[in-house]
Amino acid sequence: MKAMTMRSQPDGRDRRVREGIERVRTSLGRSRLNWSLQRERIVQAFLQEEHITVRELYGRLNRQGLRAPLNTIYRTMRVLCEKGFAEARRFGEETQYDNLSAKGAHDHLICTGCGHIVEFEDPAIERLRQEVATDHGFHLTACRLELYGLCGACRVKSRQVMVRHVSVAQGRILRRV
Numbered sequence: 001m002k003a004m005t006m007r008s009q010p011d012g013r014d015r016r017v018r019e020g021i022e023r024v025r026t027s028l029g030r031s032r033l034n035w036s037l038q039r040e041r042i043v044q045a046f047l048q049e050e051h052i053t054v055r056e057l058y059g060r061l062n063r064q065g066l067r068a069p070l071n072t073i074y075r076t077m078r079v080l081c082e083k084g085f086a087e088a089r090r091f092g093e094e095t096q097y098d099n100l101s102a103k104g105a106h107d108h109l110i111c112t113g114c115g116h117i118v119e120f121e122d123p124a125i126e127r128l129r130q131e132v133a134t135d136h137g138f139h140l141t142a143c144r145l146e147l148y149g150l151c152g153a154c155r156v157k158s159r160q161v162m163v164r165h166v167s168v169a170q171g172r173i174l175r176r177v
């Protein structure tokens, strides 16, 4: 199984973001959608992330001094989805926009404690999907595999909470004795 960590390396990421912007610009240019500096900044901020919600994107742009209205961000994300650069996925409460500009098919592990998302590719899973589909006479057009659980950090945290509860309970018992 290949965890998709290579993409997070800073040097490669900058290049990827630059190339991504060029591709988005070319693609939008072809469909005659106007390209503004504001839109470029939204696309740039989005391409720096693997997954992001519109609210997070809005906060990030705001911190960079760009007051992009929420509906402009929504509109830009919708266009990126239509053009295949992003995919809206609902992990838990909010819609996350998955940056597809430099990825192939991949699956997700999602932490129900903190929302941390890990992406992975596994040819064995890919093969299994095809087999299951073929066995049932299906031709696959889309796949989505989401595994939910607690990440390592949240497991440590929940163990610490449990230990604290146990020691508080023991304290109460000791006082009663």
Ligand SMILES: [Zn+2]
Residues within 6 Å of the ligand: 050, 051, 098, 099, 106, 107, 108, 119
């Ligand atoms: Zn993803």
Ligand SMILES: [Zn+2]
Residues within 6 Å of the ligand: 111, 112, 113, 114, 115, 116, 150, 151, 152, 153, 154, 155
């Ligand atoms: Zn977690």
